[in-house]
Amino acid sequence: MAVVLGENQYGKAEVRLVHIDRSTRAHRIRDISVSSALRGDFTSAHLDGDNSHVLPTDTQKNTVYAFARDGGIGEIEEFGLRLARHFVASNVWTTSARMEIVEHGWQRISTTGGTADHAFSRAAGEHRTAVVTVDRDRAHVIAGIGGLLLLKSTGSEFRGFARDKYTTLAETDDRVLATELTVRWRYAAADIEYGSLFASIRGILLRTFADVHSRALQQTLYTMGREVLAAHADVAEIRMSMPNRHHFLVDLTPFGLDNPDIVYQPADRPYGKIEGSMLRDDAPAPGPAWLTIPGFC
Amino acid sequence: MAVVLGENQYGKAEVRLVHIDRSTRAHRIRDISVSSALRGDFTSAHLDGDNSHVLPTDTQKNTVYAFARDGGIGEIEEFGLRLARHFVASNVWTTSARMEIVEHGWQRISTTGGTADHAFSRAAGEHRTAVVTVDRDRAHVIAGIGGLLLLKSTGSEFRGFARDKYTTLAETDDRVLATELTVRWRYAAADIEYGSLFASIRGILLRTFADVHSRALQQTLYTMGREVLAAHADVAEIRMSMPNRHHFLVDLTPFGLDNPDIVYQPADRPYGKIEGSMLRDDAPAPGPAWLTIPGFC
Amino acid sequence: MAVVLGENQYGKAEVRLVHIDRSTRAHRIRDISVSSALRGDFTSAHLDGDNSHVLPTDTQKNTVYAFARDGGIGEIEEFGLRLARHFVASNVWTTSARMEIVEHGWQRISTTGGTADHAFSRAAGEHRTAVVTVDRDRAHVIAGIGGLLLLKSTGSEFRGFARDKYTTLAETDDRVLATELTVRWRYAAADIEYGSLFASIRGILLRTFADVHSRALQQTLYTMGREVLAAHADVAEIRMSMPNRHHFLVDLTPFGLDNPDIVYQPADRPYGKIEGSMLRDDAPAPGPAWLTIPGFC
């Protein structure tokens, strides 16, 4: 028996960066967090502590800042591609580079004189994500959304489920459905219109969540994904994680009160967790696209 | 010497509650977290473990849910007042009740057919707050906002400051100013138009943040508070906490690049922390209004 | 009516600092987070944006690091006193300085050759705290502990409590009692043996929690505080916050199983929250000692 070095990667995580475009009277602000991970021939660093193949993570951080100045951000998928291609091209021992970017949006503040040119407020929750992997042959681009809290006050059932001796849950034909959506979709090609695609896909996801009458959270998830795939041939695959944030109807009968679907107690834990992927039957193989992305099958 | 029992309070913290108003076709959803704290004669519980004066925190939780059903939420200040007055009125040993409520807003999802009636999304960050204290004589109402991230891309200086032997900071006549606003204001009276006042005050705070040319974060804070007090006689006092979330301009000269106020590194820690209060010179005394509210002078 | 500037303070929050004493073969490591807040005559900064009285928060950060090098940390109460006295003495407009310090402990790793000289592991939860306030006349020192999770598997009742129409809770003569202790005590004098006092007081608190048969969480809290005051004349006052982390016995009867106090579901929210203070009847007045400390009456 011998010990073998298996898969490995290293990089700089959570490089925070704010970019301000001052070229117009109304400034434009971009707020991103960038994590790099390089894969390749780093065996000697592991076995012998020989760092001659290791580009420091500090250098990776510097590169992120320099590229933001020299070329700007653009769509985060584009920024990730530029960086990943650079790391693979410039370091012979790096065979694959993975860039993960999270973007938080800021909006201009409304004032009495109209929209402010230089003052912004930010919603802390929802964020846009990208994971770009570039190897010698190909570029893989995954876009996504995280932290999006959604709730339906009606139009959600859960009935006809399997039962065993541990089943006590009552069936319901009208419940509150609440979730915190994490969704990622893989593009079939690398150089496309990321900005307009993102806006369209986000709209489809929200609209479908609102419109579909839900008989199972799995059905909601699947329909949302299917609609995205049906609308956009550029999307090869979509994966979603939808926790079921339970809202329990409070029993008020001890106090002489009814509760006709009005007062709920949202629970923190435990929560249901529904995860699934949908893809085209002719989708190209994902290769390393999904490697080390947490929380997906 | 003898040991004396000093100030004390007890209650139920973070009772999570979602209320759905289904009386119109388009549902209305309220999402709040309620914390109660009772003060009064609880000496025997402390000294002897005699609970005869102690209304269980479980009962306090039940009361929150029952009142939400029987009367609805209304503005969170009103809900807090109803609850606090109940606890003082119904338990002879409770001389003062404090209700703290945090509300998260949900908005209807836009669909192709217009705005959804039953589907909502939520911004996770900004929230509305209320702290209501009712004792035998008076009601005290403090409203507020938390988690509001604000940023100015220009129009902020920091110059002419005091120096000592540990001062290395350079003066600047144009910096990025970013903060996460926590603000609370105390009303002069208890039964007023909380909803419209909140909307107006929020607007003034944002607008003033955007409009004022900042020579010091203290000046920004003070001007925001002053404008609220000038516009609304119902506001007796306003307190703010404004962390200074530093954005450091990245030095790109090692890479042959300039950086004319474009690429910044936001820092997590440490951060400046500016806290201040502004009040009318004829403001009524606060009494217990601010007791156990964290983070204010 | 005129707007008046009320209480205010400013400083640098969460200056992270690790100090390594290499003067002995076995290194000693200190891991602290320091927050400063200065109070005084800063009116012109607020009203006019005139910073001439404002020592930058960046300078305050520098001072923390310089003092750590030049004098070391010592007990965190001592470090806070040195810093606070410096800020009051060196800046004529600063009339009061408040230093808050949080310390995380590290322990040496055990190896086959004994205890490591240079390798440490850290428990992430429990931490030691100090809040020191120095004004022109006096120094105020508050020590404490945070993040200490405690649980009793028996020896805790809750019976004989007050009832009203919203009370449904059953009495219990044996429940699980779990809490996350936050405790702070105010010393009667400023220059005492902080290290040995801390160790003794921590021991008393833990021991009393274990030993006292609890008829109410208030009684547990009070007894813990009383024992500390009884043992140490240097302690003028002690304040505690003890959330009641409910552990609900799971009902297993639907599955044909009993549950004789064996399987519990710990709940996240809501939780009871018991806060109280105990003091000597001859304790000196606290002055500003407790200002802006969150969560205490």
Place this chain on the structure above:
Amino acid sequence: MAVVLGENQYGKAEVRLVHIDRSTRAHRIRDISVSSALRGDFTSAHLDGDNSHVLPTDTQKNTVYAFARDGGIGEIEEFGLRLARHFVASNVWTTSARMEIVEHGWQRISTTGGTADHAFSRAAGEHRTAVVTVDRDRAHVIAGIGGLLLLKSTGSEFRGFARDKYTTLAETDDRVLATELTVRWRYAAADIEYGSLFASIRGILLRTFADVHSRALQQTLYTMGREVLAAHADVAEIRMSMPNRHHFLVDLTPFGLDNPDIVYQPADRPYGKIEGSMLRDDAPAPGPAWLTIPGFC
């Protein structure tokens, strides 16, 4: 083109459970969080909202509690195996079950009369983990540790690294090395001595971290893994994630002070992130063992 349902799973996440063994005078307490995920034939739930194959997540939660009562916890790997085998055996449409368990340790409080029988304190950080996957043919068991903060005050270099035009980092022959270890190891067989193996492996990891002179964090990681594999034939593979929590030496020269490796500023973000796996060359294939475990290659 058609849309295909890809990989999917569903279950109940973070079922919190405390188990108290009262069979001896000194109670024994177990504190775990259990997450289940079932895989199998759930296509009709996704496509048609037909739940007839779907065992509710509520039932999965009930099963966790019932099994804890009826059989106890044992080692968390054993508890996971019992549950996973049950879900696969009892539901014909479930072809694979994955149980993830996190355990927090509690220790008895020391009192003057010795160690308490019924009172415990808990360290909040370090925790023990298990991920068990059972399918029709095999059981896969992964054990691990999370949240373990480690620091070396000397014995760590970083030199001889690759350079490009964005490299500014200076070489160092003595730096502070700090990390928060996440480690998981896969066992070659399913029914072994999990408790003693865990204790031995934890000891090896800590000891090796302390003893190895580090020329690269990769080398530290690899050596820790290799030592575990060398000592325990039951371990087929080990994976580690070691963030490099940078400690920057503070420049005190502006204040006339040197800083000979004494005062450091620990940084929050960004941080290096080193991830790697080591395995036996004769290790059995992992199958689905690592599926949906976050953060590993």
